[in-house]
Amino acid sequence: MNPTEIGIVFAYLLRWREISGNPPGRNLRDGERAVARILANCNSSALNDFEDFLNAQGFSLVDRDGVEFGIPPKAGTPNTIWVLTRKRGEDVAPYVDNRWYIEAMRDGRGGDREAKKHETIFWTARLWLTLQWFFYEKIDRLPSEVSRYSEAFVSKRLFVEELSSxxxxxxxxxxxxxEAGVVWDHFWKDKGKISTWAARFLNVMEQSGMIEATGNKDEWRQTVLAAIEMADNSSQEISYLLPPKQPLASRETAALLLGETVADENQQQ
Known part of the structure; x- marks a missing residue:
């Protein structure tokens, strides 16, 4: 991959965060086939160099085989899906506005801006968790079951009903x-605005490529991008936050979070 190709692929990833030569459930975007071929033609050394380039800016590249999504290979067409994700432990590059969603969610109508920001973060967290409930728990699906993204639907009406309940x-x-009481105050105070918060949030999720319209009014499905990202995040992070069943597992979790090995942690006891 020469510098020009790196620039082309990186620009595409910054715009769409996903590249597929044979995308499931949608048409190819402008220029997508070309960038998919660039990545598909790279050897392992070139891909490692590109990963280093991404890592330096706080990003990483995840790839999945299209066969996993029931996409049959086509001659001359890359059958891999590449997704741009955050690099754990690294700050994202300064030119990336990673808090744009906060401004998109805020109403901006007077009041203390810091208080509004905190309120927005509280609501965004609850809205996001509710959305994941629709995509996973409601349909008895694990984050690792990426290929079931096509079963993950949400409508504005049901989303608002679940939030209200x-x-x-x-x-x-x-x-x-x-502190839990402070969060309670924000939710209870704004319970009459649930529909407004939900509409803003779903719009932000669509803008960010996490959901896509199904064609039915006010109904969306999870995107393959969101499914791959959730699977990657859950395999790397969520398992460490869940309470282990055995004491040894607790020590292993603590050691991993501290960047130590289990042997190192045991030696300190």
Whole structure:
């Protein structure tokens, strides 16, 4: 991969975050076949160099075989899906606005801007978790089951209903003590704006390529990009945050989070 090709592929990844020579469920985008061929024709050394280039800017490249998604190979067409993700432990490059979604979610109508920002973060977290409930728990799907992304649907009506039900249950259970009470206050205060928050959030998710319209009014499905990213994140991070069943697993988790080996951690005891 020469410098010109690196620039072409990188620019495409920054714009779309996903490259597929034979994309599932959609048509090829302008220029996509060309960048897919560039990546497909790279040897391991060239791909490692490109990964180093991405890592230096806080990114990493994940690839999946199209066969996993039921895409039959075509002669002369790359059958790999590449996804641009964040590089764990590295700061993203300064030119990347990784908080644009906060501004997109905020109403900006007066008040204290910092308070609005905190409120937006609280709501975005709850909205995101609710969306994942539709994509995974509701259909009894694991994050590793990437190929089932085509079964993961959400409609605005059902999304709002689920949010409203959750906020109502939370409110009826009473205000908790401490910091949790502050979050409770924000949700309870804005319970009448759930539909507005939901509409903004779904719009942001569509803009970011996490969901795509199905053709039915106010209905979306998870994108293959979102499914691959969730699988990658869950395999790398979520398992470390879940409570282990055995004491040894707890020590292993602590050691991994500290960047140590289990042997190192045991020697310190």
């Amino acid at each position: 959750g906020i109502e249950k939370m409110g009826n259970s009473g205000r908790p003590e401490g």
